[in-house]
Amino acid sequence: MLGKLIKNAFKANASTVYNVYIAMGIMGVVMLVLLFIDWTKWGDTGVGLGLAIKALISFVLCLTAGISVIMTFMSVISEFRRNMFEKEGHLTLSLPVRSSSLLLAKWVSGSFWVLLSYFVLCLCALGSFLYVARHSLAVVQGNEMYNSIYNLVIEMIDQFCEAAGVVTPPLSVFLNLAGLYAFSGAVKGCVFVLLVYFALTLSHCRPFHKLGKAGEVIYFFGGAFVVTTFASLVTKLVKIYIVISETNFTFTLSEKEVEAAWNLGFGAFSITNLYCTAICAVFVFLITAFLIDRKANAN
Amino acid sequence: MENNLYENGAEGVNEAAAPETVSQEESKQEFAFKVRNLTKDYDGHIVLNNISFDIPKGKIVGLLGPNGCGKTTLIKILAGLIHDYSGMVKIDGRAIGIHTKARVAYLPDCTYFPDRFRTIDCINYFNDFFADFDKVKAIEFAARFGLDLNQRVRAMSKGMQEKLQLLVVMSRAADIYILDEPLGGVDPAARSVILDIIMNNYKENATIVLSTHLVNDLEHSFDHVLMLGKGSVLVNTGIDTLRSTGKSVEEIFKEVIGDAWEVD
Structure with missing residues (x-):
């Protein structure tokens, strides 16, 4: 199905x-x-x-x-x-x-x-x-x-x-970094679409329907604010990086290692925000599915 | 008069006072629908006010009432489109959900196929999602209605769209058919054809709920009548009981609905 x-x-x-x-x-x-x-x-x-x-x-x-x-x-x-x-x-x-x-x-x-x-x-x-x-x-x-x-x-x-x-990394490192940023952007794009669906669904549930289309905008920004704030807070508390060299990827929690990596011509990418956003997406998905199943009404 | 017509005596039953207490006679009878203390309002305007009723299986039920009495709201609740109501609604003993949707063939009072769909797309869509759908029968219906399989919904008149929806719905071998104003938008000549399609193509022993304003056209088809008015169940009884009063359904309808009928 x-x-x-x-x-x-x-x-x-x-x-x-x-x-x-x-x-x-x-x-x-x-x-x-x-x-x-x-x-x-x-x-x-x-x-x-x-x-x-x-x-x-x-x-x-x-x-x-x-x-x-x-x-x-x-x-x-x-x-x-x-x-x-x-x-x-x-x-x-x-x-x-x-x-x-x-x-x-x-x-x-x-x-x-x-x-x-x-x-x-x-x-x-x-x-x-x-x-x-x-x-x-x-x-x-x-x-x-x-x-x-x-x-x-x-x-x-x-x-x-x-x-x-920063020191310019080799092209292969730069391309890997670009790939990670693109992946991160894609994940955030998917979460963006999900937040739109959440807002549209919430605006068809009581009592949230009263604001009409204006409500859709408000609920979208409200949802985005919650997700962004959560991701930012967790990112401040726990920082996990991927350090990219020409030969391999390594994970680190140390900002000093990240700084050193950039100075050595390696690349580094923070994944905390990415996985926090992904976790939020799971919750937003479950809430939206619940609303469709139990609360939302077709006009 | 009203109380005499309550075959099941369900109206006004308070679930809190009599939680799930059904008589032995009632428990023996199988019900297609069991509704208890159903209340639904739109922004404070109550449309269904604490109604309770049962509909026995295998009947052709006329759902009658003036405009705004809650017929379409009740149908939407039964079809699983509205969720913000209070009370209990069961179809074949199960709460509204995937299982009931698989067994209910629902025809709304509006056109619900996307404009871009062709007739054959609508048929394939039903074939994809409903295990009880008969594609061959649907294509035969389309030919009978004169619908081109490649014609898009956007290029059809409202009457053609309604015929298309009816043909896909009646091509299902569902246990329950819920048809909201199936004759509402069609000309008198087409009514008999549509009625014929409905009455000759439902699955044996299926329950049909038929909402309509055209009481006179349909009253001979009903086995059972459920009349709603002012948020309440006014009549819920078998057709034989109604006829034993010596009046037609339309006469009883006018009598029971009273002022509301005049407003319409």
Whole structure:
């Protein structure tokens, strides 16, 4: 049953956002086609025009990706509200399935689409940067351009680490750190979606329904405040870090070791906040499933 | 008159005063629904006021009452859509939950399929979630109603959407059918077809609860009548008992509902 619920939830969210992804796909194809045009044939004017066209389409692509994030977010909210508590709720809530299965299906689907939209936005931003950089560098450096792009990225990492006051770690460490931050962001994105579902559910329970849609916003921020405060408090009391070297990962509770790791060109990542947020997510999930099962009403 | 019509004498039973004390005769009879001291209000406005009743199994029950008397609220509670009520509600001896939902085929008074669904999607959806659903029968119904399997819900008229919902609900071999105003939005010509579909396609020995304003059209189909009014159960009795008064259901309905009927 859970698989069928997830399938339907995926389709429901996809039906509202697929147009944006098709539009981005078309733009991606146009960008690829533009790569094969030799702008130098038309001299400096052609190169300038090519850069302008590529910059413009890159900008539109990033803008569309940004719109897709907003649209996905709106879709996740409206789909949950409509499918659980409005007319479609008469069907959904009369299905012989557990409320936890219903919620889990919505959560998996909603989180997937929200994370996908963020991922696509990042991909578009990075892709657009490289796309425009490639055009500029290809003109002046020919086949050397890929090395130039690589050097450009390394230089950016150096500047970033310098600004943070730490020794620049090797690229492999930096990539591992980036992966951990991305994972942490993904977990927090999933918790964000769950908090939205919690707020929507609470606003359909007595006496919380009285505030209407304003209540949804208030309950969301209330829930987010509780989760963030709990995670921050625990993070202050207990600090667990992962120290990343080029060869392995080690756990430590010592801030001195973390400081030393950064000075040695290693990376360190605090996981306390991450697991506290994950623990909160379990509680929010159980509370929301209970509310759906025992308290919430379909309109 | 009202008290004479209470077949089960359940109205007004106070659970606190007589906790779960059922007579020997009552315990022998199997009930599709057992409701005790059910109260439900919307922001202080009481819709169902401490009502208690039993509905025997295997009956076609007419759920009658004027607008706003709590018919749809009662149905939503039985279907598991409303939870903030007080009192006890049991279907086939079990509290509302997954088990009762698996046995109840519920038709709401609104359209509940997503707009993007095609007819075949609605049929597949029911096939996915209800073990008692007969897909072949549903496709046959769709053809009989003239519904294109690839037509989207958003492209259907309200009447077509109601037919679609009815056909999927009646394609289930459920133990209990709860139908909220199934004839409400359809033209008089279609009513007899829909009524025919309902009466000829439910599972043998199933209980059907049929909420309606169209007392005259349906009274010959009922085995049992439950009339609600002003938050209370006004009548809960078998059709034979009603007919023994020499009046039609509609006449009794008008008589019992009284002022509320005039308001409607």
